[in-house]
Amino acid sequence: MTSNDSLTWADLPARQQPVWPDAEELRAAQQTLSTYPPLVFAGECDVLRRRLADAARGEAFVLMGGDCAETFASATADNIRDRVKTILQMAAVLTYGSSLPVVKIGRMAGQYAKPRSKDTETRGDVELPAYRGDMVNDFSFDEASRRPDPQRLVRAYHASSATLNLVRAFTQGGFADLRHVHDWNRGFMSNKANKRYEKIAGDIDRAMRFMNACGVDFEALRRVDVWASHEALLLDYEKPLTRIDSRTGRPYGTSGHFLWVGERTREREGAHLDYVSRITNPIGVKLGPTATGADAVELIERLDPEGDAGRLTFITRMGQDKIREALPPILQAVKDSGRLVTWVCDPMHGNTFATENGYKTRRFEDIVEEVRGFFDAHAQVGTHPGGLHVELTGNDVTECLGGVMHLEDADLERRYETLCDPRLNHQQSLELAFAVAEMLAERTGGAGGLAGFAGDAAGEDDARPDAPQG
Ligand SMILES: O=C[C@H](O)[C@H](O)COP(=O)(O)O
Ligand SMILES: C=C(OP(=O)(O)O)C(=O)O
Numbered sequence: 001m002t003s004n005d006s007l008t009w010a011d012l013p014a015r016q017q018p019v020w021p022d023a024e025e026l027r028a029a030q031q032t033l034s035t036y037p038p039l040v041f042a043g044e045c046d047v048l049r050r051r052l053a054d055a056a057r058g059e060a061f062v063l064m065g066g067d068c069a070e071t072f073a074s075a076t077a078d079n080i081r082d083r084v085k086t087i088l089q090m091a092a093v094l095t096y097g098s099s100l101p102v103v104k105i106g107r108m109a110g111q112y113a114k115p116r117s118k119d120t121e122t123r124g125d126v127e128l129p130a131y132r133g134d135m136v137n138d139f140s141f142d143e144a145s146r147r148p149d150p151q152r153l154v155r156a157y158h159a160s161s162a163t164l165n166l167v168r169a170f171t172q173g174g175f176a177d178l179r180h181v182h183d184w185n186r187g188f189m190s191n192k193a194n195k196r197y198e199k200i201a202g203d204i205d206r207a208m209r210f211m212n213a214c215g216v217d218f219e220a221l222r223r224v225d226v227w228a229s230h231e232a233l234l235l236d237y238e239k240p241l242t243r244i245d246s247r248t249g250r251p252y253g254t255s256g257h258f259l260w261v262g263e264r265t266r267e268r269e270g271a272h273l274d275y276v277s278r279i280t281n282p283i284g285v286k287l288g289p290t291a292t293g294a295d296a297v298e299l300i301e302r303l304d305p306e307g308d309a310g311r312l313t314f315i316t317r318m319g320q321d322k323i324r325e326a327l328p329p330i331l332q333a334v335k336d337s338g339r340l341v342t343w344v345c346d347p348m349h350g351n352t353f354a355t356e357n358g359y360k361t362r363r364f365e366d367i368v369e370e371v372r373g374f375f376d377a378h379a380q381v382g383t384h385p386g387g388l389h390v391e392l393t394g395n396d397v398t399e400c401l402g403g404v405m406h407l408e409d410a411d412l413e414r415r416y417e418t419l420c421d422p423r424l425n426h427q428q429s430l431e432l433a434f435a436v437a438e439m440l441a442e443r444t445g446g447a448g449g450l451a452g453f454a455g456d457a458a459g460e461d462d463a464r465p466d467a468p469q470g
């Protein structure tokens with residue numbers, strides 16, 4: 001990777017950017033970032049692009065998950081480990097159910113900036129700038145905390161670097177080896193979902209011991225790839241971290257392997273689409289219910305002109321009440337264009353609402369219903385449901401309603417810790433993986449173990465609101 005001195009950027013309008021109070025402070029922070037080493041490397045991004053191409057063809061399934069908004073304070077070893085473990089557990093369940101490789105991507109090591117519905121927040125008679133993520137300002141509700149501070153761009157780099165270092169240590173050092181499938185469940189509060197997980201882990205363990213006895217070499221399992229992704233929202237952060245790959249002379253965003261453009265910043269003439277059109281990473285664009293088939297085809301022509309499978313992922317976030325109408329025509333238009341993209345379902349962002357007691361939340365059952373609508377839409381059109389994008393944590397928070405614990409409005413205040421959107425807790429994340437594994441198994445013919453898996457579920461968890469049809 002070489003410096004980005006040769007890169008020039010068009011001066012285009014960018015939505016959702018903070019108003020930095022001091023231009024000189026911003027310039028200094030960007031200068032600092034431009035001297036720092038890349039967080040990820042071009043060759044790694046290329047490998048991920050090939051994995052995403054597998055998912056586009058229906059030969060792999062993507063699991064992307066992590067906080068809505070990472071915070072500097074929560075970038076602790078325990079939190080990062082528990083999030084990685086949750087993703088590994090979900091991936092094991094999905095692989096078990098579908099017999100497909102799962103491409104594991106964290107919403108992690110860079111997810112520090114947020115688009116907001118309103119520029120300001122009012123409490124009582126005080127109005128202050130909205131919290132835009134730790135990369136911009138602090139959540140505390142006072143004037144000094146909410147002032148955008150460019151030094152936070154530099155802190156975000158260091159927090160991302162430390163997070164990525166730990167993720168790499170966990171996943172390359174043997175911790176993510178499938179032979180530790182039981183260990184990932186340790187330390188979590190005992191609940192129905194992880195009891196169910198234990199059964200699958202037992203099956204996987206037995207299969208591994210059988211294969212070991214047959215002389216299969218498991219060394220390759222020691223290393224697992226967990227990639228880093230975030231929304232490429234703050235261009236003042238992304239641009240100084242964009243570098244030229246010395247092998248190919250092409251620019252890569254080096255703040256994360258996979259970068260996406262959000263629903264609020266995907267306007268045609270804006271700086272965000274222009275930015276991702278210039279980098280070589282695999283990229284995503286969120287598509288909400290107002291997107292049309294023509295929009296999708298236009299995005300493909302602009303962002304993947306070379307027709308490079310795995311380059312472009314559409315992350316659809318329609319809402320469970322809209323997906324069955326909104327998604328099929330988009331899938332059909334893309335199919336008719338003859339182009340291949342990776343389709344990923346974000347069942348979170350179209351299903352957010354506020355409770356009477358004032359919490360922003362989502363219902364677990366709505367989330368499952370949107371994924372079901374996603375699978376049905378793909379079955380109807382004959383395209384591949386390529387993956388799942390969720391906001392989750394490994395902690396036992398109470399932010400989303402429902403699930404086997406039947407969390408209700410009154411439970412939310414117990415552990416509502418997110419600074420932006422409500423996340424699935426550990427148990428709800430596993431439950432979702434079970435539900436999606438079944439949808440995948442129906443599609444792929446599934447693993448031999450799936451019949452028992454569905455049977456177990458019906459017998460043990462008949463109280464589950466999303467009880468799978470055995
Ligand atoms: O994750 C993103 C949120 O949905 C987005 O930031 C909007 O949140 P808000 O409506 O609370 O501003
Ligand atoms: C803001 C987000 O999503 P969207 O752009 O789909 O609203 C998000 O992923 O946190």
Ligand SMILES: [Mn+2]
Nearest residue numbers: 068391420421
């Ligand atoms: Mn969010």
